[in-house]
Amino acid sequence: MAITASLTQSPLWQQLQQHYQSIRHQHMRDWFAADPQRFQRFHLQAAGLSLDYSKNRITNDTLQLLLQLAQERNLPAQIEGLFRGDVVNRSEQRPALHTALRNFSDRPVLVDGQDIMPEVRATIRRMEEFCWKIRRNQWRGYTNKAFTDVVSIGIGGSFLGPKLASGALKPYWDSRLNIHYLANIDGSHITEILRRLDPATTLFIIQSKSFGTQETLKNALACRHWFLDNGGTEADLAKHFTAVSSNVQKAVEFGIAEDNIFPMWDWVGGRYSLWSAIGLPLALAVGIDNFRELLRGAYEMDEHFRTAPLHQNMPVIMALLGVWYVNFFDVGSHAILPYDHYLRSLPAHLQQLDMESNGKSVTQDGTPVDYDTGPIIWGGVGTNGQHAFHQLLHQGTHFSPCDFIMPMQSHNPIDNFHAMLVSNCLSQSQALLQGKSEAEALQELLDSGMDAEAARQLAPQKVIPGNRPSNTLYFPRSRPATIGALIALYEHKVAAQGMLWGINSFDQWGVELGKQLGNKVLHALEGEPVPANFDGSTQGLIQAYLHMQHEL
Numbered sequence: 001m002a003i004t005a006s007l008t009q010s011p012l013w014q015q016l017q018q019h020y021q022s023i024r025h026q027h028m029r030d031w032f033a034a035d036p037q038r039f040q041r042f043h044l045q046a047a048g049l050s051l052d053y054s055k056n057r058i059t060n061d062t063l064q065l066l067l068q069l070a071q072e073r074n075l076p077a078q079i080e081g082l083f084r085g086d087v088v089n090r091s092e093q094r095p096a097l098h099t100a101l102r103n104f105s106d107r108p109v110l111v112d113g114q115d116i117m118p119e120v121r122a123t124i125r126r127m128e129e130f131c132w133k134i135r136r137n138q139w140r141g142y143t144n145k146a147f148t149d150v151v152s153i154g155i156g157g158s159f160l161g162p163k164l165a166s167g168a169l170k171p172y173w174d175s176r177l178n179i180h181y182l183a184n185i186d187g188s189h190i191t192e193i194l195r196r197l198d199p200a201t202t203l204f205i206i207q208s209k210s211f212g213t214q215e216t217l218k219n220a221l222a223c224r225h226w227f228l229d230n231g232g233t234e235a236d237l238a239k240h241f242t243a244v245s246s247n248v249q250k251a252v253e254f255g256i257a258e259d260n261i262f263p264m265w266d267w268v269g270g271r272y273s274l275w276s277a278i279g280l281p282l283a284l285a286v287g288i289d290n291f292r293e294l295l296r297g298a299y300e301m302d303e304h305f306r307t308a309p310l311h312q313n314m315p316v317i318m319a320l321l322g323v324w325y326v327n328f329f330d331v332g333s334h335a336i337l338p339y340d341h342y343l344r345s346l347p348a349h350l351q352q353l354d355m356e357s358n359g360k361s362v363t364q365d366g367t368p369v370d371y372d373t374g375p376i377i378w379g380g381v382g383t384n385g386q387h388a389f390h391q392l393l394h395q396g397t398h399f400s401p402c403d404f405i406m407p408m409q410s411h412n413p414i415d416n417f418h419a420m421l422v423s424n425c426l427s428q429s430q431a432l433l434q435g436k437s438e439a440e441a442l443q444e445l446l447d448s449g450m451d452a453e454a455a456r457q458l459a460p461q462k463v464i465p466g467n468r469p470s471n472t473l474y475f476p477r478s479r480p481a482t483i484g485a486l487i488a489l490y491e492h493k494v495a496a497q498g499m500l501w502g503i504n505s506f507d508q509w510g511v512e513l514g515k516q517l518g519n520k521v522l523h524a525l526e527g528e529p530v531p532a533n534f535d536g537s538t539q540g541l542i543q544a545y546l547h548m549q550h551e552l
Ligand SMILES: O=P(O)(O)OC[C@H]1O[C@](O)(CO)[C@@H](O)[C@@H]1O
Pocket: 155, 156, 157, 158, 207, 208, 209, 210, 211, 212, 213, 216, 270, 271, 356, 508, 511
């Protein structure tokens, strides 16, 4: 769906700017005091998730204007187009149909006139059969021992999604199988993983949509050597090496038996591929039924995104709030703060999802944007972050809107641990909202018995501006369906922001230059002449590397 009018030239954009000027000095504290219904009014539920977005710098008028923006940018039609399989990734001439991977409806999904659903369902059945054989010890290693370890080799989207979801669903793991994720091209990473493993009981899954990613292929080759050097034979490889890829030919050339290759498709982006056979390590860990529940939760969020009116649409509201901060408050970052040990990989997954999707500077038709797009996504698990980076959130010169994410029940209820965890989460968003004025700080110091002059000197250091926005996403417990819904929520939030900004959220050309240069640098590090057109810094660093190879 083409957007014709320039975003920033529209009268609505000017209206939003004027509205921003009119509310920017108002404090959320006063809004809460004036409106006892604010929590209920700015609150949504979808697919088992609840969103409290009342602690945002918005009034009813803000929301109305933002919702008008969504209409003006044809969001409903764009969302429908995404699900229908329109070529939303125009630079690669592809649809983005990760939603087909979790389509529990009987609606066909057409790509080039062909319904892709039969192939999607056949692949899940293959995954089911595979999981069943491994988990019931019918498919065993070359010494006929059952598998104890699975090494998933992949990077980016072929790593972060499965890693996040398998961490999030740790309570559902089959304790007989350990899952290891090997991503980085770093001798220390592979050494630390393989040192603990026995080739006879280790299964490898090479995860690469392209089957051309340097890190993955190098790691896969090293694992193969390790397997052959430690007891396995060429004839045993088919028992221990499987792959997931859209490039079957390359996987076969690498030496993977064709029957051991699970398909991927061009219409699934890497960072949206958890729902495909890339989710295989997760399915092995938690079982195919739980994997299907994850898909079902995502499907429920899909249906919500597709059908809910804009003002009740959770991904759309989160997207609009993001645009409000990025484009009107000039805020360039967004923090993801899960208060759940099992969700500790969420910030890393959302970094790829959001920043690879919306870190773009031109619109779909190639016009440079004259407004900011995707923010820097960062974060970490609470409460650890409170004792590290939250200081800046509370008193730094710039603010970062925060998403607090919190299950209300723990899988491991011990004493009052969970109440303490939740209390920390709630009090952080409360402190961000409320802040502390200089008068309050001074009074506190005087009440503690401090001498008046010392208190007056110290009080400014203790001022906390407050009025800092946050969302709180909560749900009863991290179940497979909840985690599916949560990840899909962010996928759709990111897609909706891309639609509002008119950019392509489904390509990632920016990562290519580094890959091209990387090969030339590698040749130089391996002794070839350093290209004369390399900048002085890179030349100097190459020389330093070469020099240090001779140091003990
Ligand atoms: O699955 P592949 O093809 O190995 O790609 C891995 C990752 O590399 C990227 O292409 C970026 O380099 C990501 O988009 C992708 O998720």
